[in-house]
Amino acid sequence: MATSTASRACLGRLLRPQALPLPQAAWGQASIASAAPFSTTAAQWKRIKHSKTRDNNRHRGVSPLRRTGLREPVSVSDEPLPQPSTRLPKIKVDPNHGLYAFFAEDGKLVRSPKEDREYGRAWTVEELRRKSWDDLHNLWWVCCRERNRISTMDRERERLKLGFGAAESSNRDATVKRTMKAIKHVLTERFYLWEDAHDLASNDPEINLSGKGEAYTPMEDNGVFEQEEIEPTPTSDATPPKPAPA
Template identity: 45%
Template sequence: MHCTSASLLKINLLSSSSRASALPPSFLLPAFIQTSPFSSNPSHNARKDHNRNRGVSALRHTGIGKNQRLSVRVSALPQPVLSPARRSAVEVDPDHGLWAFFPKERTRLSTPEELNMRGRGWTIQELRAKDWDDLHKLWWTCVKERNRIATGEVERKRLGGRFGMYGEFEAGERLKEVKGTMSGVRFVLTERWYAWENARVQGMEDEEVDLYADVEMGERAYVPSEEREDAFSLGSEDDARSDRTRSLPPPAVSRSSRDVRV
């Protein structure tokens, strides 16, 4: 005989007539109402969305149905041109900016002889004589050179495999000179910045320097103390003269004989 927990609970409660007045706890009440077994798994209902493409997947290798047709036929698909001789030539601008990231001969890789044809890097003494525009151009020239060296290194590893190709040592020596030049440019710019900052601090403490002067409007940023004293003395003399004329009494007004009353 199949018995559930609900039936056993009902039998025990009915058999004890002496305890008829005592009601079961509230948390046992769902046991009297529940008729279906408890399950946390969702019900698997079939999806009926009338989608004809349901189940068509290239990853799961499921094809189309018998009554389904595609809008593209196999005969109309374009065929790739495998022969290089039959391919159309691609027009490339000879003055394109990306050519600057390739060797001068516009080849894929530079030979070890071409990489070894280099000079030394710029020294700090030589870079100190350059202005801002020259340092800016030299910096970005070094950036492009590092890009070319890094691109050639990746291409050599791709073509040579684990054994590599010739030119790695020459490229490394060339890269050292480029990095040395870039380090010198940074040193010179840092040196100039500290010199400018020290001059600015001293100018703020100097009375002869006016950092807020508008040079374009003709104002002088540096006025020596002698000129300041001369201008101050001239200004004081002019003020004194004006004060003397003001302190004199007004001239007496001469009265005519007609105005005199007897």
């Protein structure tokens, strides 16, 4: 038993892997590899102006969270940032052009939600029944212009991806729609009344609908209009009649 135990210990030491000593050249390479930086990209130091490997990023090495400054200068540290040109072409435009009616009065492409909430109520049918044809015509096109402005601002919100003002714009558009529906209601009522009046006039012999001559010619009926005898009424200052002699 003792012999077998000793032989097992010897075999275990022989089969255990052991680190072999490195030669002299390998020790030098290992020390160089351990001292090398983690990144394989060369450091962007300040270079000459005409270098082909020039770095044009002014914020190279600046933390996007802490906004710390550069620890060493880079290739564009001494160069100023480009400024936008302030020279705009002068174009003569007509301030009274009809295209400007599609935008707000103050020249804004998009109104704020507070400005979109500042509007009155819609016109009612009872109020519009008292208006003339010209007033209804003008009010209709005012509503059309306002709806065009609302549509223009909605398109600008979608293009710019602003993410606000959609609810206020929708409520404003709904109010304008209610006014336009009320105008249609009043005009439909007037059209029905005109049809009824046309039917009555077509059966009236005194009305001429042909468009030639007099439109209305009254017909006199002697059997209807009779001349009444008018008796004089006595006045208070008149002398009473004398009695007849007996």
